[in-house]
Amino acid sequence: MKRIGVFICHCGVNIKDTVDVELLTEQLENYPGVVHIENYMFMCSDPGQNQIKAAIEENKLDGVVIAACSPTLHESTFQNVIEEMGINKYQLEIANIREQCSWVHNDKEEATRKANLIIKTALEKLRLNESLSPVSSPMTKRVMVIGGGIAGIQAALDIADGGYEVLLVEKKPSIGGHMIQLSETFPTLDCSQCILTPKMVQLAKHKNIKLYVNSEVEKVEGFVGNFTAKINRKPQYVNPDICTMCGDCIDNCPVVVPSEYDEGLSWRKAIYVPFPQAIPATFTIDTENCLGFDPIACGECRKACKPEAINYDKKPETFEEKIGAIILATGYDLYPVEKMAEYGYGKFPDVLNGLQFERILSATGPTGGKMLRPSDGKIPKEIVFIQCSGSRDPERHNSYCSKICCMYSLKHAKLYKHKVHDGQPYIFYIDIRSGGKRYEEFIQQAVSEDGVIYIRGKVAKIYKEDDKMIVHGMDTLTGKKIEIKADLVVLAQSMIPSEGVNKLIQNLKLSTDEHGFLNEAHPKLRPLESIQSGFYLTGAAQGPKDIPDSVAQASGAAAKVLALMSQQEIYHEPIIAWVDEEKCSGCGICISTCPYGARALNFDGIAEVNEVLCEGCGACISACPSSASQQRNLTDDQINNMIDIILQDNLENSLEKEDMI
Amino acid sequence: MFYKLNNKAIKNSLSEQVQEISAQNVFDCYQCGNCSSGCPVVDYMDISPNQVMRLAQFGAIQEILDSETIWICSTCLQCSSRCPKGIDVSKVMEAFRAINLRKRFSKVEPNKTQIQNIKETPPILLVSAMRKMTG
């Protein structure tokens, strides 16, 4: 049996006035296992600590209960004390007789009786505590970033600058994400490409960064510090080292498809470069639309390519990479206008989404930056912007606020005004969300200087009459029904998680919120990481976000990763779950219960706990129908013993223990 | 003049009755105005549908009961089909009519309608109008 010492603190008068410490000392003197008991004025003070050390040495104690204040205050202090005396720190228990006893009760008799029980529960727990040491495993000092938008680019650069190797996996032929499509950005109206392309170039040249474009992560195995990722790369068929970017291939390709970069407002060929500043700067064949490489089907591009950069024999490749941490920066897409029944299911060419309008505003866009509408190339004189399109609509669309569309709608109106001086922009809104540095000022300025008219009310319907888009809305401030015969309508479509990302998330066994955005470990205190250790989140993949927020989160996540990478080994609290192999029936219930994916069935069909992943919540233990699963230092036996001791008086008066179960 | 709001005014029994008859929670409304935007007869109303919802949140039920709006509403269900919060606004309108009608109030006297030629008038028109407007 353990040799336990009990130390009861007076905390000056804080405990002593309400709890009879002398009586307690007497009552517990002969409790099984207690070989030493004493009380003192300030246990946490230097003399107090020395008294504990002396008692440990004198009585050869191997377990200590301190009856004092809450463990949040001094648990680690006393753990250090006993560790100094060569006792494992998990052989310490704190009985909280101040915050949860002397301070909350008046009656001394009652408080003393309760303190007695509190100390006894600590003793019962301590009796079965094991000595534990932190779980550790080695650290692979490489990082994978998935998604090459501004968030992924920023995170990759920060980590690479910190000296660690980074793999950036981007599913499209070029990095850049949505930011590269934008014209000018709020609240400063600087040109998006001007600020992003230097970063892209820097990234491409960085010695610590390895770029996988046209690639997707198929699978990740392992755990923090020790992941193995399987990356599939689609061939581009054009050798970037040979290709001179002459463009002869394009001229000969017979296939024309809508350009993704221009959001379908212009055309590209089946062999193409996504946009002039693409990184890597090279041509790609889009096999989904290409007629076929063999000369019978087509093969025109290869014939045209004088430097012979095109090689049709390239095959998809799979790479296995070892990494220690993963950053998810998969970004967003816009909610399809095709789902907006009220706005015509996307069938009107002059009803655009925000990104399409960005392309029309952009100097590199389909109109070369001229404000022309798609249907007939006329200059729109009356333009309507509709906010919250598909957002804040739990009944039919997305319940959340997309956070950035208030700002970009206003930006659109302002940029429009800069191009069409005699035009009139209207913005239909429900509320304006402009929380951000200099955002509100940006809005106020546009209203007063650019004559943007805000109309508070949601548009019920848009229909086409002659060459006008008829917009029916309501100004709820005046109660007047509004009709605008618009030349162009721009919908501030809801941001949604990027297409196909749900499959990736499933493969990585990560969790999302009800809308498909990646879940952070804690909404306030751990917004940069997933609860799955080793996974970090940035940018719009975690929730609607603008560029400043995406960059801030990316650098934040990078800092977290750098802190992780700076460790040789990773350590982890050992208060975790374990499985009694004899009892486990292999039912697998615990596996689906674990929020961290820390459990799996082994070859013998028995549940196993990955000690590095387990956070010790205990959900699996209470879910196990065979009581096979247990928590270190909080086993079912320990809990039941604590219950028994709390209810001891009752038991003595009523039933024998043995009859019970 | 101030519109006086207080706890008691907001939580009154008429307001509860509206929610009970309509089975709609008027506090779900966030005043987007979509119901009014799409309402085909809002021009004839003295209070627009979103204002009806707002006044109902204030508990100002009598004001709505006395309005023309509830009688102008033609139960076209456009508001209900488009409300982003899934409120069946048309049921709320019906609840106000019902409270009036259950007090034996009639908006029209059957002999004082705007019908000139009764033979030409289809039963569907007579019956539906009577059901919506007479107590």
Add this chain to the structure above:
Amino acid sequence: MKRFEPKIVCFLCKWCTYAGADLAGTSRLKYPANGIVIKTLCSSRIDSEHILHAFARGSDGIFIGGCHPGDCHYQTGNYKTKRRIVLLKRVLEQMGINPDRLRLEWISASEGNKFARQMTDFTEQIRALGPIPKYDRKEDISNG
């Protein structure tokens, strides 16, 4: 006559309710001394068997405190607890134990007030219900 002093076992999660109970202490709020606390890392650690065990041993009431929905340190632990308790209450009813003897509350680290209020309220409720009937415990639990 001496009034009935119920025995109450409290399971509090470390991150929210235990911290809330500490705050009640630092704020010197007063509540009855009937509940004794067992600290777990998460409310989802609490097994139905512990609860049945405690009732069998004569606990008059059981209080479980966890983080508010969405605030769970382990993400969804409190939802699991909630589901388990709803089911368990039905079982208790069948066993003849008043399900009101089991209470689950969300109390955050900043809700010292709520913790004290809950302790007072729950103790009074159990006091009014009286001691847990003995025959229930023996028969049903041993068979179930």
Add this chain to the structure above:
Amino acid sequence: MNLPYYPGCTLKANASHFEDSAIKAMEILGHQLVEMKDWVCCGTVFSQTDDDLMLHLASIRNLLRAKEQGFDELVTLCSMCYNTLNRSKAFIDSDPDNLKKVTDFMYRENIEYDQDIQVYHLFNILKDRIKYETIEKLVHNPLKSLRLGAYYGCLLVRPKEFAIDDFEEPTIIEDFLRILGAEAIDYPYKLECCGAYQTLTQKDVSVKRCYEILNSAKKANCDAIVTSCPLCAYNLDFLQKEIEKEYVGFVNIPVFYFTELLALALGHTWEASWSELHAVDPLPLLKDKQLI
């Protein structure tokens, strides 16, 4: 095949041409519309109060009568009957409490209402059971060069749970008109309310609504409007007299029931008794297009 059929009040009065043309057209398609016995008016508009079950009894009684007569389904022609019967049924069926109250109340009925009877609109039958492709083959008198605007009104598409097609962008009537050989014209107001029962008390409201609808159709170059609701048909057709007074320069436009056009396209001769029930005479248009 026999189709149990619920007429509703107006098809026995001002819309008897709707019924007559439907029966004749269906006959050509090889189906008999068998009128159920002992039906009562469904109460027209669906009562939207949640607490008054009495107002749904008429609908439920009709379903009971049909069941007594051995039917397990009912077909309606009128949009309003379709809407009211269906919604009352759903309202009662959805809540066991409502169901019990209604059953208890009708304890003197010979037979118990147990939710097992379906209500269809004739459009459902034409599209899903007989199938448009089949009808297309039987069209002898294609309505060539007739430019028709489908008017759905409210009750075929709202509430959205009971819509016979997409509630914002239905095409079921347009598709139907196309197989009859006509040109189906899309116009923005096809789902807008005609003013419904307001005509009795606030005629100006309905007049304006109908003007806007008709005008929208005319702007899109429709020759005529097609509907399936006797209340819509009345408002759109009979209020044109008032519209002419109110809006100078307004030119009349005929309003058809879809069954009249179906019968005509299937080769049935246009009947004089149908014309009599129209306010705007459709004959000049039909003659002009050489359909009669």
